[in-house]
Amino acid sequence: MAQNARSHKASKVVERMGKKLTRQMVGSLVGCVHCGMCTDSCHYVLANPDDPTYAPAYKADQIRKIFKRNFDWTGKIFPWWVHAQDVRTDEDLEKLKDIVFGKCTNCRRCSLNCPMGVDFATLNRMARGLLVSVGVMPEGVAVVSKDQWEVGNQMGVLPQDYLETLEWLSDELEAEFKDPAARIPIDRMDADIVYAINPREVKPHFLSCGRELDHAQRRMGHDQFWSLLRGR
Amino acid sequence: MSESLRFVSDYLQLMAMSFMAVVYIFRIRWLLKFKASRERQAPSENVDASSFKGIVYSWANIAMPWSMESTRHMSFFYIQFVVFHLAVAANIGMSLVIPYAPGLMKPMIVVRLLQILFAAACAIGCYRMFRRLSNPAMRLISTPDDLFSLVLLTVWLFASVFAAPNRPDLGEGPLMVYFIMTAFFLVYVPFSKISHYLYYPFTRFYFGRTMGYRGVYPIKRVTQPKPTNNKGIKSI
Ligand code: SF4
Ligand code: SF4
Numbered sequence: 001m002a003q004n005a006r007s008h009k010a011s012k013v014v015e016r017m018g019k020k021l022t023r024q025m026v027g028s029l030v031g032c033v034h035c036g037m038c039t040d041s042c043h044y045v046l047a048n049p050d051d052p053t054y055a056p057a058y059k060a061d062q063i064r065k066i067f068k069r070n071f072d073w074t075g076k077i078f079p080w081w082v083h084a085q086d087v088r089t090d091e092d093l094e095k096l097k098d099i100v101f102g103k104c105t106n107c108r109r110c111s112l113n114c115p116m117g118v119d120f121a122t123l124n125r126m127a128r129g130l131l132v133s134v135g136v137m138p139e140g141v142a143v144v145s146k147d148q149w150e151v152g153n154q155m156g157v158l159p160q161d162y163l164e165t166l167e168w169l170s171d172e173l174e175a176e177f178k179d180p181a182a183r184i185p186i187d188r189m190d191a192d193i194v195y196a197i198n199p200r201e202v203k204p205h206f207l208s209c210g211r212e213l214d215h216a217q218r219r220m221g222h223d224q225f226w227s228l229l230r231g232r
Numbered sequence: 233m234s235e236s237l238r239f240v241s242d243y244l245q246l247m248a249m250s251f252m253a254v255v256y257i258f259r260i261r262w263l264l265k266f267k268a269s270r271e272r273q274a275p276s277e278n279v280d281a282s283s284f285k286g287i288v289y290s291w292a293n294i295a296m297p298w299s300m301e302s303t304r305h306m307s308f309f310y311i312q313f314v315v316f317h318l319a320v321a322a323n324i325g326m327s328l329v330i331p332y333a334p335g336l337m338k339p340m341i342v343v344r345l346l347q348i349l350f351a352a353a354c355a356i357g358c359y360r361m362f363r364r365l366s367n368p369a370m371r372l373i374s375t376p377d378d379l380f381s382l383v384l385l386t387v388w389l390f391a392s393v394f395a396a397p398n399r400p401d402l403g404e405g406p407l408m409v410y411f412i413m414t415a416f417f418l419v420y421v422p423f424s425k426i427s428h429y430l431y432y433p434f435t436r437f438y439f440g441r442t443m444g445y446r447g448v449y450p451i452k453r454v455t456q457p458k459p460t461n462n463k464g465i466k467s468i
Binding site for chain 1: 375
């Protein structure tokens with residue numbers, strides 16, 4: 001009956017939660033005593049002191065209430081007594097998304113200040129995974145994940161564009177140093193230093209990184225070579 | 233001692249305790265049914281780091297108020313926590329001592345110390361209720377179970393102040409109330425947040441294992457350098 005009332009995505013989230021739960025997570029789900037010792041340790045709380053919904057225990061409760069309603073005995077029998085509540089609609093999932101993606105960085109400061117050792121970051125990570133599995137995630141995350149899978153980097157820079165940018169940068173370097181050898185080497189096999197670029201650096205930081213390495217090489221002399229790893 | 237008092241102080245307690253033990257066995261079995269997770273990331277490169285050290289540190293955490301920023305900053309709250317939990321443990325002990333070893337409660341000093349402990353814990357219970365209802369974040373996270381458990385413990389500690397002298401000859405009322413409340417407490421505990429002490433070893437074990445593996449536990453406190461202004465001059 002309860003399952004029939006859920007949206008398809010909500011049903012999947014609950015079903016997959018049952019499969020994902022580990023003993024560590026269940027301990028953290030049942031172990032919170034709502035003492036509030038963790039509240040002031042969260043940087044979101046410090047930045048939003050007048051909004052109690054940033055309290056780590058409240059955020060964890062948004063995951064906990066689904067667990068209690070579906071997997072814990074008191075929550076199944078007396079849901080109102082322990083604030084157990086099912087997730088039913090896609091809007092419920094959207095609300096959960098805003099909390100698990102937008103109100104926690106999984107830094108674990110709250111856990112380090114929790115006398116019970118409740119590991120909220122692990123719960124949050126699980127909730128993120130569950131939501132992503134049904135396609136509920138912030139647009140930015142969806143876009144960069146898609147680019148990472150399809151293109152090989154989060155910025156969606158195609159290999160051809162990447163190589164062309166390197167060519168263009170090499171031309172600039174060559175002109176700047178007035179040295180035809182001042183070019184950015186790519187996939188060079190005898191290099192002493194290999195620079196594998198962080199996917200996020202492909203666009204914004206690339207220029208400075210490439211130049212710094214070239215300067216470094218010049219300081220070291222030309223005995224040591226560096227090469228950019230094209231990678232994927 | 234009347235038959236009814238004998239019943240509530242002895243058989244009723246044994247029944248309630250057996251019930252609690254059976255429910256706890258089911259509860260632990262349920263918890264153990266979930267698979268234990270394993271660490272997926274590489275261990276810390278610190279050769280001193282180990283899961284074992286993390287677990288020991290995590291378990292000992294409760295007795296080290298300096299180990300957490302929250303207890304360092306809220307030392308009054310930590311003292312309250314110690315007094316409250318000691319009083320609850322002593323109260324459970326008293327429910328066994330009165331029927332089975334009443335001689336231990338004979339010295340007046342023992343009675344008075346227990347009464348002071350119970351009264352202090354009762355006052356802490358009242359303060360905690362105030363905190364729960366007045367602080368917006370606490371109010372938001374508090375469930376009916378949280379509120380009821382706190383009221384139940386506070387009233388039970390209050391009743392125990394009057395039961396501690398163990399003088400049925402002066403009237404059985406206080407002892408009857410105390411033992412009936414103890415039995416109810418024992419039956420209710422497995423279904424409430426009060427059973428957190430059952431989960432404590434598990435949560436702290438797994439958290440300590442992870443933190444030890446990653447080299448976070450045991451926490452090493454480093455002296456923070458004094459902040460400097462942008463001219464490199466230490467601020468006072
Ligand atoms: S400190 Fe721990 S037990 Fe207390 S409210 Fe926070 S998560 Fe729950
Ligand atoms: S893990 Fe999340 S809730 Fe906890 S302190 Fe960090 S940001 Fe706050």
